[in-house]
Amino acid sequence: MDSVAQPILFWIIATATATCAIAVVVSQNIVRAATWLLFSLGGTAGIFFLLGADLVGATQILVYVGGTLILLVFGVMLTAQGPFITMKTGAAEWVISAVVGLLFFGVLAVTAFSVGSVAAKNDGRLEPPGRTVKEYAPKLNLVEASKSASSSAILGQGFLGVGVGPAHLNAKGKPERANYLLPFEIVSVHLLVVLIGAAYLARAKRRRRGTA
């Protein structure tokens, strides 16, 4: 792809994606919100295609657009008391979601901008200085597998329970590195709870014999 066309296409797709993402939040009709979500996720897939990551882009469409579809169907089936019902969002919900959103945006922005500076310090490599995979995982036999590991591999190992990041002293006074196994498991259990909750909400509501 040409170096002139790529930034132009990127800005067009990125602007459209961001605009649609904002529209998801502000629209009050759940089906319209799902439609904007479709465009937003489709735009993300477009960025993947622009980067030449065809597999990720196609997976994005298949998984997330398919997921939005289910969301839309549930939205229609669960919330529709009358035609085209609108959902009112309270002021407190706006404040909470704005704070969470801004914090998340801040984390993403800091990460995004720090990648460039880390790479500049390390002659283009993305590993943080002095913290290569070889150093912190010598026992787990992951070294051979991830000799050319980038920062994403480090993060993945953090999810597996391997200590990553700077060392700090634990309660017994031994140096230890953080891992993300516990938060990861908490999130997955949380998703399971959401799944069961959705099944509970969507179940056929039959009245028990005798009580009626």
Added chain:
Amino acid sequence: MGELLSGIFSSPYWPYALALVSAMLLIGFMLVSAIFSVWMERKVAGRIQDRLGPTRVGGKFGWLQTLADGMKLLVKEDIIPASADHFLFRLGPYIALVGSFLAFIALPYGNNVVANDMNIAVFFMLAVLSTEVFGVILIGYGSGSKWSLFGGMREAAQMVSYEVPMALCVIVPVIVAHTMNLSDFARVDPSAPMLESRSLMWNWYIFHDPFTFCAFWTYFTCATASCKRAPFDLAEAESELVAGFHTEYSGFRWLSIFMAEYGSMFAVSGIACLLFLGGWHIGVLPDDISNLLGGYNGASNIYLWVLGNVVNVVVFIAKGWTLVFIMMWVRWTLPRLRIDQVMMTCLKYLLPISCVLLMGVSMWSLLVPYVVQKYFPWGMFAACILLGLMVLRQMIFWAKEPPGTGMPGMWSMTGMSSYQGAKPK
């Protein structure tokens, strides 16, 4: 000529021009294909129902009928119901059309005729074709009509279920061919022996082993359902839902819904051709026809090579339209299923079948001896030819008999004295 061509190719604007031209060609092909398919649908429906179909517009076979229909639809009043969600009502047809059209980007028509030769073309096509159903649901919901909503919801349930066996059936030939690039399914390997060339009919993946053979039929059934064609057209069941999800549409919007449907019919047929039926090959030549005429990549004669590619494209489109014709044949022959029967067909039969096929094809390449693997396609091919000849013989035999003879039960005409055609022997 050569200098001019190389000048054009090296120009910095060449990629943009190429992208524009290929996009226009694809849109043009999709629309012309839809026009032809609608005409064919009317002719096929007419012949199957013992009528003539369109006969007058445009001469002998009514071949301009669709164009006349299109003009009529363009000048029709564009009605949006007062109770509709205007935004979603307008948006739905475009999403359906875009979802159907995007699939054509990765569909190869010939050895070198493809807009974007993706590594994961078949996966990409399945992914974007699944977005078409989103448009259908928006159409059903946005119309603000109960008939449309029922149609849209049925379509959602049907699509979400049928996508699973369809994708599993696509994996079966992918496992055999070790690739997801659609061009590679039909591309001839120059180092392979002549009798094992991909272009010869018995080397097509449908004959590769019993599991790919069954996978073709399962895939085609699921593809018919995913295009919401009869007997799976519950979403537009006119006997119960007026016209289903597109009840409230008229004019150009209605037209674009149908463009999307006929577009995706050709797209799934094209996938079936490439995966199972040898893509753009005629089936009797030992090599790609463009390579035979003009050498590899036009080494000996560039014009004959281009001609060979044109032949490839024509053969591929003819194959695709043949499968579309079979979909029409099925539509006008079989009665519509009930919604519970549609779901049962998928979840109780097609899904287990496709899982067994997936297991089977993996076991085939691992456990079956090499000799069997090598000679099975020839036996399968011979058996299919024999079966086809027997069916043909039976059809000719039946066509000579007066109508009604040899048919069982209520179709039996023997003893009906008032019927003039069949005289009891």
